[in-house]
Structure formats: C-alpha cells, structure tokens
Amino acid sequence: MPSAIKDIRKEIKKSIDLADDKTVKMIYAMLEVEHKEDAWTDAAFIAEMDRRTHEYEAGTAKLFTLEEMNDHARKSYKERKK
Numbered sequence: 001m002p003s004a005i006k007d008i009r010k011e012i013k014k015s016i017d018l019a020d021d022k023t024v025k026m027i028y029a030m031l032e033v034e035h036k037e038d039a040w041t042d043a044a045f046i047a048e049m050d051r052r053t054h055e056y057e058a059g060t061a062k063l064f065t066l067e068e069m070n071d072h073a074r075k076s077y078k079e080r081k082k
Contacts, residue, residue, distance in 0.1 A: 016024060039045045055061035064072075 016027065019027070052061065056063075
C-alpha cells in the first residue's frame with residue numbers, strides 16, 4: 001500500500017474520532033451503501049422498478065424535469081437552513 005494511502009487512512013481515522021454525530025452517521029451511510037449487494041439481484045428492487053416502468057409507460061407516473069427537481073432541492077435546502 002503506497003504511503004500516501006496510509007497517510008490518508010490515518011487522517012480519516014483522526015477526523016472520525018473528532019467528528020460530530022451527524023458527520024459520523026453520514027460516513028456510516030456512505031460505507032453501508034458501498035457494502036450492499038447488487039440491487040439488481042434483489043427481487044423487491046426489481047419489482048419496484050417494474051412497477052415504476054409500468055406507470056411511466058402507462059402515462060400515470062408523476063414526472064419532474066431537471067429544472068423542477070433543482071428548484072425543489074434549492075427550496076428545501078433554504079428551508080432547512082432557517
């Protein structure tokens with residue numbers, strides 16, 4: 001393992017020890033996602049994707065443009081900062 005990676009690991013470990021609870025939970029969530037098995041082997045996930053595809057093809061799905069999603073995200077972010 002290159003020494004640069006060892007140094008990075010050491011710094012990350014120090015940072016986690018000093019991090020607040022919210023940051024630790026975010027890091028844990030990132031690691032949890034990384035370790036989950038492939039979603040495409042999960043029958044429940046495939047069933048949900050099939051359901052959503054059917055709604056889309058039937059024209060009954062609620063769709064949003066990228067601009068609408070960005071506007072919603074900005075508004076939600078501003079509300080959380082208050």
